[in-house]
Amino acid sequence: MTPVADGVAMTLDALRGLAREKLRGAGLAPDHADAVAETMVAGERDGCASHGIYRLLIAANSVARGVVVPDAVPVVRSPASALVKVDGGGGFAQLAFERGKPLLIERARTCGIAAMAINHVVHFAALWPEVEALAQAGLVALAFTPSHAWVAPAGGTKPVFGTNPIAFGWPRPGCDPFVFDFATSAVARGEIELHRRADRPVPEDWGYDPQGRSTTDAAAVLNGAMRTFGGHKGSALAAMVELIAGPLIGDMTSAESIRADGGRGGSPIGGELVIAIDPAGFLGDAVADHLARAEAMFAAIEGQGARLPSARRYAARAESLRDGVVIPRALHDDIMALRSG
Amino acid sequence: MTPVADGVAMTLDALRGLAREKLRGAGLAPDHADAVAETMVAGERDGCASHGIYRLLIAANSVARGVVVPDAVPVVRSPASALVKVDGGGGFAQLAFERGKPLLIERARTCGIAAMAINHVVHFAALWPEVEALAQAGLVALAFTPSHAWVAPAGGTKPVFGTNPIAFGWPRPGCDPFVFDFATSAVARGEIELHRRADRPVPEDWGYDPQGRSTTDAAAVLNGAMRTFGGHKGSALAAMVELIAGPLIGDMTSAESIRADGGRGGSPIGGELVIAIDPAGFLGDAVADHLARAEAMFAAIEGQGARLPSARRYAARAESLRDGVVIPRALHDDIMALRSG
Incomplete structure (x- = not known):
């Protein structure tokens, strides 16, 4: 040091x-x-x-504070040939992902596509390390997780959704994967927190106060509701994340997570859905040819001065x-x- | 009549x-x-x-005009246990979807999750009828398709992406499925076309003219580039649709589709990716309990006067x-x- x-x-x-x-x-x-x-x-x-x-x-x-089980032992099982289910036992999500990953990769390669539910874990990290790891293994990957109910649906002003990130990874031969990972809320919650600490106003389209009025007061938004990105489209995606990484995998919605937290202010507790697709499944021995066509698209983006997400x-x-x-x-x-x- | x-x-x-x-x-x-x-x-x-x-x-x-093969016979095969691949033979997409759907449903129920690639078809319709049909069959469904390269990536001004819709369906016991289907472009292309016909200006954030400048001239946007919705997040999603419903399934990107059209102004030609997940795969005999938790979320949305997408x-x-x-x-x-x- x-x-x-x-x-x-x-x-x-x-x-x-x-x-x-x-x-x-x-x-x-x-x-x-x-x-x-x-x-x-x-x-x-x-x-x-x-x-x-x-x-x-x-x-x-x-x-x-006892929010997380510090020595939880993740239990991995496969309820169907293309499904992996990891019970994280109340521990942090990372080890549960690590323990389930080998079976998810194996099933994606065998079945062409596979999904992994990570249940009963505490989340505090980004999703991109997980989709990047799967893309490094040659797979296309998607990941979703709810959080705490902080975000209002389009047309409403009361929190229902979490910040509900969506992450995606795409393998690129000979270079780092194409990866994105973004919240379906208008901004990260931490961004509003920084404004509150600095006593700076937030833009009016970030959220609502507890009475459902537009506000530029960061503290009011933190106690009220954040908005989704992209209007009704972002709101639809946030709802999708709630559903497929909540009820579909038998885990909590963001509303249930914040109720379970009971005001302790702990990290979201719940589940995560990861989907992995093996390009060889659809493409057979022509994988390299088709990945090269993806590279042509990346070149068309970067060639005009735009940046890839990662x-x-x-x-x-x-x-x-x-x-x-x-x-x-x-x-x-x-x-x-x-x-x- | x-x-x-x-x-x-x-x-x-x-x-x-x-x-x-x-x-x-x-x-x-x-x-x-x-x-x-x-x-x-x-x-x-x-x-x-x-x-x-x-x-x-x-x-x-x-x-x-010979853009579509009017009597194409879709050929359905399964390259892996959880994959279905339909060669549409240059016909319209609808029959190819119909012919592949029974096997997609069967594989989703057997494997827990399954994906269907529909290749070599002409698209001119919305995706919601397809995800709705799968949700009516009790499955969770996602669908994606590129179109023609009309949309610029965030940070650029030249067309790379199509309008690239994302559709999602969720089964609701005793009522119509939760369904959304939206373009990842800022607006539908037809909306700009209507402005052009009516000689009305478009908002500045809809697109760029062929020189890459912001413009309110609808015709200039149609000849230049549309924008994605939601800034860099919508742009990332548009890229994902290109990749997973293009190279991943061995079919055309939007740039390749418009090149293949060669100025005929025909409907996009290419592929579509449909993913179906059986809730019973993760939930076993507790499906009804967990779908009821999803209904609680819908009630929290509608209870505050917000509307569900469908x-x-x-x-x-x-x-x-x-x-x-x-x-x-x-x-x-x-x-x-x-x-x-």
């Missing part, structure tokens, strides 16, 4: 070691600590500070792999103050 | 009969004529005039089933002028 002007420079290996140590210190079982650390290091490495090592504090807090993350990654990362000093201090395991 | 003030009143059965007769007269084989007629009647019945009987003229024109269509349907429909006189005259089969 080298002190630099505005923070502490660390290699990714050193960061991983620190994260593992502190997550174990917080009481997480070693396999959970390792899986969670990997996700946080990936976020920090890719320049996503909000999903980076900062989440260590949130994770430690979730363990301390481009900024991959650029940050290349830099971090070469130079390491710099952790803001205050955050580093907070992390160092946590007990080590 | 009863003349009324502004058009011709018809029962749905009479409309179906007329559509079949005129589609056969246009040269479509009887099984294609029946399948296409059913889609048009459904559009008219549900108050979607732009996807209603008006499309008869477009379909007849597509046959006359509500307007179902209201129009109830009225049409009771009272029939009224076809605008000019359209009726144009249809009657077509040869009968």
Whole structure:
């Protein structure tokens, strides 16, 4: 750890070691600590500070307050030939995904398409590491998860939906996968939180106050309801995420998750749906030819100066792999103050 | 056919009969004529005039100009246990979907999830009739199709994507399925066409002129590029539709489709991906309990005065089933002028 002007420079290996140590210190079982650390290091490495090592504090807090089962043992089973179901036992989602992934990949390759339900887990991370991992394995992947009911449907002003992200991964031979991962809410909830802390007004189209009126008061939106992105279309997608990653897999909707939280302010508890498709299923031995046609589309996007959704993350990654990362000093201090395991 | 003030009143059965007769007269084989007629009647019945009987003229024109193979025989096969692949042989998409549907339903029930690629078909209809049919069979359904390259990616101004609709269906016990179907473009292309005909300006955020400048000139947008809905999120979804209903299933991207059209102005030619999931796969004998939890979410949406995506269509349907429909006189005259089969 080298002190630099505005923070502490660390290699990714050193960061991983620190994260593992502190997550174990917080009481997480070693396999959970390792899986969670990997996700946080990936976020920090890719320049996503909000999903980076900062989440260590949130994770430690979730363990301390009993929101998460720190030594849950995920149980993987297959209720049908193209389905995988992982009971996460109330633990963090990462280990449950890791434990189910090999069977999901195997079933997608055997059946052509497969779906994995991850049930009864605590979510606090982005979905892109999961679809990226599947795309790295050569599969096309989709992932969905509800959160807490914070978002109003189009035409309404009361929260029903979570921020309900949709993530997608597409394998690209010889280069990083095409990946996107976005909330179906107009903005991330953390963005509104930052405005509240800075006492800055938010744009009127971000949300409603508890009385259902448009407002520029960030605190009022946090207590009222956020809006979906893209009007009725974003609202329809948010509803879809609730349904397919909630009732379809026998897990909580965002409304049920926030009720279960009972005001503790914990991370969303519930499920996640992951769908994986093997290109070889439809394409046989012509996979390479057809993936090349996808590359032509990417070239048409980048050739006019537009950016692919994952481009900024991959650029940050290349830099971090070469130079390491710099952790803001205050955050580093907070992390160092946590007990080590 | 009863003349009324502004058009011709018809029962749905009479409309179906007329559509079949005129589609056969246009040269479509009887099984294609029946399948296409059913889609048009459904559009008219549900108050979607732009996807209603008006499309008869477009379909007849597509046959006359050799864009579609009028007597194509769809070939259904299963390249993997959870995959169905229908070669539409250059015919309209409807019959290919109908022919593949029973096997898709069977595989979804056996494997838990299944995907169907419909290849080498001409598209001119909405996707909701297909996801609704699957939801009526108790399955959760998703459908995607590219179109012609008319839409610019976020950050660019040149067309790469089609209007690339996404459709979703969810079964609701004892009532019509929850269904949505929307273009990932900011508006439907037909909407811009209507502005052009009426010589009305379009909002600046609908598209770009051929030089890549924002414009309010509808004709310039039609010759330039439309925008996606929802900024970079809608753009990411449009890219996903291109990939999973194009290269993934060995079929054309929107850029390839418009190149293949070669300026004839025909309907998009290419493929479609349909995914079907059996709720019983994950839920076993608890399906009813979990579908009831979805109903609680719908109630939370409707209880605050917001509308479900399909509500307007179902209201129009109830009225049409009771009272029939009224076809605008000019359209009726144009249809009657077509040869009968």
